[in-house]
Amino acid sequence: MVSNIRMEYNISINRCVRLILLHKSVFYYTPKERGDELLRMRMKEIAATRVRYGFWRIYILLRREGFMDNHKRVYRVYCEEGLNLRSKRPKRSRCAAHRQPALGNASSLHECWSMDFVTDQLYDGSRFRALTVVDNYSRKCLAIYAGKSLKGSDVVGVLG
Known part of the structure; x- marks a missing residue:
């Protein structure tokens, strides 16, 4: 101006x-540009070793190690790196660990499969379950097994 x-x-x-x-x-x-590569690297290392540590714990550890960046800058980098933790674990999967790397994509047929149980309800109100097995590379359904109640022996029979 x-x-x-x-x-x-x-x-x-x-x-x-x-x-x-x-x-x-x-x-x-x-303005003086300051690189935050060192801060990013150290935050990733802490987040990898201390999976359940949130922002404030990581910030305190960084301060103890000698990083003099203020909390606003550290929080910005924390969010950009995608280290945000959910405040509560979902009830349906309490044992699920956070920050696990995604599985690599399959590069050929029959390299990686996924299986899942799905449930539905008929018109008369009775429920049934189905076990589905899918090839991750071709997205092709390899097997579907349906029944009122599925036991472990049924799953072994479908996969065997």
Whole structure:
């Protein structure tokens, strides 16, 4: 803004800055870029070793190690790295660990399969379950086994 006014009216920087009610240091200020690669690396290491540590615990550990970044900057990097923890674990999977790396994509047929139990209800209200086995590479359904109640022996029979 100062540059535009200065070029258009051919006036000095001091006069232009006073005209728009700014301090002269604002015009001459150049931001200093600080890299946060070291901070990112250390945060990832802490998050990998201490899976259940949230932002504040990681921040305190970083301060103890000598990082003098304020909590706002550390929180920004924490969120950018995707280290956010859910405040509560879902009730249906209490034993599920967080921050586990995703499984690699399958590169050929029959390399990686997925199986799941699905349930549905008939028109008369009776429920049934189905075991589905899917190949992750081709997304092809390899087996479906349906029944009112599925036992471990049924699963072994489908997979065997």
